[in-house]
Amino acid sequence: MAGGKNSTTITKFILLGFSEFPKLTAVIFSVFLGISLMTVSWNMGLIMLIRMDSHLHTPMYFFLSNLSLLDICYVSTIAPRMLSDFFKKYKFIFFMGCTMQYFFSRLDLTECCLLAAMAYDRYAAICNPLLYTAIMSPTLCVQMVAGSCVTGFFGSFIQLCALFQLHFCGQNVTNHFFCDLPQLLILSCSDTFFFQVMTSALTVIFGLTSVLVIIISYGYIIATILKITSSEGRSKAFNTRASHLTAVTLFFGSGIFIYMYPNSGDSLSQNKLVSVLYTVIISMLDPVIYSLRNKEIQDSLSRWKKTIFSWCY
Structure with a gap:
């Protein structure tokens, strides 16, 4: 095993x-396997539904299909390694594999x-309904998605280079199920001040x-x-936005806990459980949240x- 001495x-x-x-x-393996399979199948099903139904070929569902694709990529980065480790006696990962896992987890x-x-x-759809089609043109939607991917990639790449x-020496055991940043910094023998400042700056920026x-x-x-006079109209408008707000709250709430909460020894197991929510559960819940109260x-x-029924009969 590597890491017996400081040198x-x-x-x-x-x-x-x-x-x-x-x-x-x-039991834990079965639960996570089921969650991972549901995450991939539900998100893939939502992507296919949006792709095949012309009624859903709107900017909102274009963004939603890309979010589902992102969730599939996200869980595919974490889950396979986590599941394969359950029955391994030696649960090690090489440094290069660890850094790549961290890179894609970003x-x-x-x-x-x-x-x-x-x-x-959603702002354009509610506040400028008459100009919505002109504002949210297909070109702009593609540019926004591409811009999100490119900026996210470069943010991750900068952290990867840093x-x-x-330098990692000495202790090489981490109480986690994937290579998460706080635990990697604990194991580093280098001065991590600059890295932490840079990561905090990127986190704040994004x-x-x-x-x-x-x-x-x-x-x-x-x-x-609130300016809508009809109570039914207000209720309908709020209901259609509630799913996005729920997803935002879950995503940013768990992320803030992970990266802002002190990583003391007593909190490692707690942080690990929140990481499960952040890396696996939310990706599974996203298609449910967006579909549950969505009439379209x-x-x-x-x-x-x-x-399908007509094809069968």
């Missing part, structure tokens, strides 16, 4: 995962931008900017909705059920 460079890390619950290994930077783009789309400058766009957009949306998606599902 020895670590070439691999040991992920303890959920080894503190040895009697529940099979897809949350892209999701920050995408959630902000979705909020702007991570390669850190997170705070996205939150401000969302808050401002919904400030205008709420003001516009429910109508689309009904149409496809009738079509």
